[in-house]
Amino acid sequence: MELHIRLEGRKGLADQLYQQLREGIDSGHLAAGTQLPPTRLLAEQLGVSRKTVAEAYSRLTYESLISGVVGRGTFISPRRALQPPPAQGAPLAGADMLERWRSRATVLSLRGLDGPSRYDFIGGASSKAQFPYDQWRSCMQYALRRSQHHRELKFAAQGLSELREAIAHHIAFARGVHCSASDVLVCNGAQQALDLIARVLIEPGSKVAMEDPGYPPARQLFLALGADVQSVAVDDQGMCVEQIAAGTRLIYVTPSHQFPLGMPMAEPRRHALLARAAELGALVIEDDYDCEFRYQGPAAEALQRLDRNGLVAYVGTFSKTLLPELRLGYAVLPPAVMQAACVAKQLTDWHSPSLPQWALARFISEGHLSRHIRRCHDIYSARRERILARINGDLAPWLRAVPASAGFHLSALANPGVDVERLISLARRAEVGLYSLAPFFSQAPLQPGLLMGFGAIELLDIDPALDRVADTLYVLS
Incomplete structure (x- = not known):
């Protein structure tokens, strides 16, 4: 693949080449680690002398923008990324429509931006450890064969x-x-x-x-x-x-x-x-x-x-x-x-x-899907039962479970006096990811509580996690 360089006239060719390479590096279009063509090859592509290319490379090397590796070639050097200049485009006639879409950012897309906690009760997530990767890999190989002959x-x-x-x-x-x-x-x-x-x-x-x-x-x-x-x-x-x-x-x-x-x-x-x-x-x-x-x-x-x-x-x-x-x-x-x-x-x-x-x-x-569902059913059921046992047990002074018989999350409503948002913040410090019900309410009166997902947390992690939640609730009481 040829490096895109455009030289004009026959004067100042080395300077033109240097400027275009410098602009490419500064803008990030030539990323750190990118290998540049050898001087002989680039000279042939551009129709200039090898000395012209060597001079441009020499200036860039002096400025530590590129570096040569013996036996391998010349590469763009790592450097701190420059902030792009602010856009100065003309105002768009559809700016109001763009704003309407920008304002539609959803709560679910913003959850977990700080990274997963050690113990995470995030809802809507399944356990990747249970996925039958070998069977899926075999099915993907079948799909590739189908595609080859389709x-x-x-x-x-x-x-x-x-x-x-x-x-x-x-x-x-x-x-x-x-x-x-x-x-x-x-x-x-x-x-x-x-x-x-x-x-x-x-x-x-x-x-x-x-x-x-x-x-x-x-x-x-x-x-x-x-x-x-x-x-x-x-x-x-x-x-x-x-x-x-x-x-x-x-x-x-x-x-x-x-x-x-x-x-x-x-x-x-x-x-x-x-x-x-x-x-x-x-x-x-x-x-x-x-x-x-x-x-x-x-x-x-x-x-x-x-x-x-x-x-x-x-x-x-x-x-x-x-x-x-x-x-x-x-x-x-x-x-x-x-x-x-x-x-x-x-x-x-x-x-x-x-x-x-x-x-x-x-x-x-x-039959892989049916077998996977049966296997996960027993796993999720055990996790659900353990969470319910704790909510109905030592966590009962603060939380009460909403009856649910399906899925892989349940909701726990907070009893009066429980500061749910404060609980979530302190639990995060204790490496437990909890999630509030508040963002799911629009106009209805808010029922403070937690959405407790059990698809992504292992059974053996539930008690240690809820022990930390209980300790936090004692502190808040």
Whole structure:
């Protein structure tokens, strides 16, 4: 690869070369450690004498900007990075729109910026130690072989048929969802599924209803698209359906494991929600983000299974079940929505990456996903029971658990007098990562408490971590 240098005329060539190399180094375009071409080769490329190049190199060496290594060549020297000059561009006509998007930074994207604690109760994270890397590696090798012999250069925006078929069978078995491969849209995580559904259904000013407290990335997405987002309170039965306003076009809900509190939506409330959606002609997004893991009682039926009017879009993800790095999710969409969502998907990114799709289809069809879920179920169940035992035991004077039977997080509400934010700050000093429920509330009265994730913390670490939390609570009392 040739070094991009442009010399003009036939005078001052060494100085021109020096200046351009110096500017490249100062700007960072020529990074530290980059090897420069040998003087003879660069002279041939530029059509100048070798002496001209050598003179420029000599000046740069004198200034310690480059250095030669015997037997290897000439390299850019390490140096302190210069601060780029402030941008002085003309004001953009769309500056107000840019500000609207900048203001949409979500609470979940800001958590853990200081790095993980030694003991971390972060929610929404699974245990990487349990992931079957060997089986996944084999499936990726299969995907590479498929790609090598695959003649098509383009793929359907809806997703590979093999994966959509595998997903349909899996969620029918695990969650009782009624669907076929033609009803499944493969997405880059559940967040893209939410974006595609919202993008084709709402416009600025459209009314969207969602739980409060609720999932911040969904709320921020709807707001960024210009929606009028209504906060609907939840109680121990789930979303208070009677509060959904007239004219609502989209309803977002987490009925199987309410985010973040954790309780399931009661059966009568589910039927009431579907009836209200039918009355309004509103689409219901059912976000079933982590409900492969259920620990007690019969699994509540998915809203999608109860739907008789084609008004439920069922959204799921493999980022929590398997690995967040996979960024693969899906949506089961009513026929009225599917075509528009596929067009939006194609205009956004053409299609999700094909190699992970082939690999995941193989992973599911060979039974690896089901075995992984069964194995993780026992692990997460033991962690959950241990946390509950402590909250209901020595931590009971300060915390009380919200009943939840699924997922890999639970919520612990603070008893009166507990300063949750102070607790979190002091626990961080004791190397324990705790997370407040406060950022998940929008307009509903705040219920102080903690979101206790147990997907990423090992069982043997729970007691030492909660011992430190107990000590901190004693100090605060």
